[in-house]
Amino acid sequence: MQVQTHVDIHSEWGIVAARQAGRKLAREIGFGSVDQARITTAISELARNIYLYANKGQIQIEEVTSSGKRGVKIIAVDEGPGIKDLRRVMEDGFTTSGGLGAGLPGVKRLMDDFNIDSELDAGTSITAIKWLR
Amino acid sequence: MEETKISMYQLYKDMLTSYLANKSEHALYHAQQFSKEMMEKDMSPEETVSLHLSVFQELAEDLPEEVVDSFDILLEVMIGYGLAYREHQSLRDRQQQLESELTVAARMQKSLLPHGEISLDSVDLGVISVPAGKMSGDYYDYALDEHGNIGVAVADVIGKGVPAAMSMSMIKYAMDTLPEQRTQPGALLENLNRVVERNIDSDMFITMMYGFYDPNNHYFHYASAGHEPGFVYDAVKDEFRNLEAKGLVLGVSPKVRYFPDQLHLDAGDFIVLLSDGVTECRVDGEFIEREQLVDMIRKYKHLTAQEIVDEIFQELEKAQEFQLRDDFTLLILRRKV
Incomplete structure (x- = not known):
């Protein structure tokens, strides 16, 4: 049975709880301290985005395995306003110039796999995986 | 790893x-x-x-x-x-990529401007055009027709960089479609105005001066679309006068009339056309006065037209510590004989 955690994000407490869950799982899987910090930073950014732009949403954290590799998968789901121009938010310097932190390009860099789906007025779903080397 | x-x-x-x-x-x-x-x-x-x-x-x-x-x-x-x-x-x-794209674009733009030397017994021609950035919003042209008339033009797109450069290439293409009007400065500007008015945003406009020298009767015919006045040098009196003509800038209104003017050139007289990047050079923090520019031209007037424009550019570039604020274009056409 694979570990799976759901954390509701409607306050900064939720962000901390999601980080904690992510770090715990990453450590258990065997990630080193640098990768643990990267994974938690990615969780932070995704959770903050939910908190800031969608008010409410969820972070799911689970272990994944694929062709013998193990990894941590983060799924961030919200029912917020959605993102109008995905290409722009994935552009370096677009969100960060406003002082919003690492932004989605940062999350993509911290993790190995990254996928985003968004629908206007319906919400956004982001999946990111870090594989253990 | x-x-x-x-x-x-x-x-x-x-x-x-x-x-x-x-x-x-x-x-x-x-x-x-x-x-x-x-x-x-x-x-x-x-x-x-x-x-x-x-x-x-x-x-x-x-x-x-x-x-x-x-x-x-x-x-x-x-x-x-x-x-x-x-x-x-x-x-x-990404910046490097943009830079190299701009370099290619600037090279393309340069190829739109005339290169070949015009060496004639009748006139001595010199021109320099230097962009402030990579791309230029200034346009110049010189061309010789089958009757020996020499047409010269300087245009200045208000603004700088890529948008100005795109407008500048439009002037070039429009000019190419109007060969028969090269000896009708007023009609040429009227046609260009129509093209510009139709094709660029209302907040952009272009100033231009066009003229041609007829070596058979030694008259210079010209018209201006709100362009920075040039100069005419009278060799006998050793005097400079402003070269100007009334006319609205290109692109403001679809129907504008431009009234050409003409003047006679004696041997040794010359015409100076320029863009406002020349008069907006700052020396010691102040715009140079047109009189200062006249003094510089006078200082170098014994040189060939090309040498004069080169010397003036070098002097002004140095005085501004090699930082051009605006595109710089200076053209001189002198009657030799």
Whole structure:
């Protein structure tokens, strides 16, 4: 049975709880301290985005395995306003110039796999995986 | 990758050991050099912090728990720096790509301007055009028709950079479609005005002066669309007069009439056309006066037309510490015989 955690994000407490869950799982899987910090930073950014732009949403954290590799998968789901121009938010310097932190390009860099789906007025779903080397 | 990590670990360990043993400047210098290597190997700040801790833990046994734990905070902070560093790298790559695109565009733009020398017994022609950035919003042209008439033009797109350059190429293409109006300055500007008015935003406009010299009767016919006045030099009186004609800038209104004017040139007389980048040069923080420009032209008037414009550009460029604020175009047409 694979570990799976759901954390509701409607306050900064939720962000901390999601980080904690992510770090715990990453450590258990065997990630080193640098990768643990990267994974938690990615969780932070995704959770903050939910908190800031969608008010409410969820972070799911689970272990994944694929062709013998193990990894941590983060799924961030919200029912917020959605993102109008995905290409722009994935552009370096677009969100960060406003002082919003690492932004989605940062999350993509911290993790190995990254996928985003968004629908206007319906919400956004982001999946990111870090594989253990 | 693993191999690099191991060798980096060993190098870092040697470096730290040596520093802890004798605190020498030499070891610090070594560390400075080492940091370049780490950046070349794409090592992030957080990896460096982690490397430091693991090496340190090996060298100094039984590190207090607080020291080890404190690295968690440092690591967390460094992740942010690492991201900023990577973003910076990717933005720098993108900038390089944009730069090289601009270089190609600037080369294309240059090819739109006339290159060949016109060497004639009747006139001496010189022109210099230098953009403030990579691309220019100034346009110039000179051309000889089958009757020996020499047409000259200088246009200035209000604005700079790529948008100005795109408008400038429009002027070039429009000019190419109007060969029969090269000896009708008023009609030429009227047609260009229609093209410009239809094709550019209302907040952009273009000024232009066009004229042609007829070597058979020695008249220079010209018209202006709100362009910076040029000069006419009278060799006998050794006097400069303004060369201007009334007319609205291009692109403001679809139906504008331009009324050409004409003047007679004696041997040695010359016409000066310029863009406002010339008169907006600043020397000691002040725009140069037109009289100052006249003094400079007079100083070099014994030279050929090309030498005059080159000398003036060099002098003004130097006076502004090699920083052009606007595109600079200066053209001189002198009647030789």
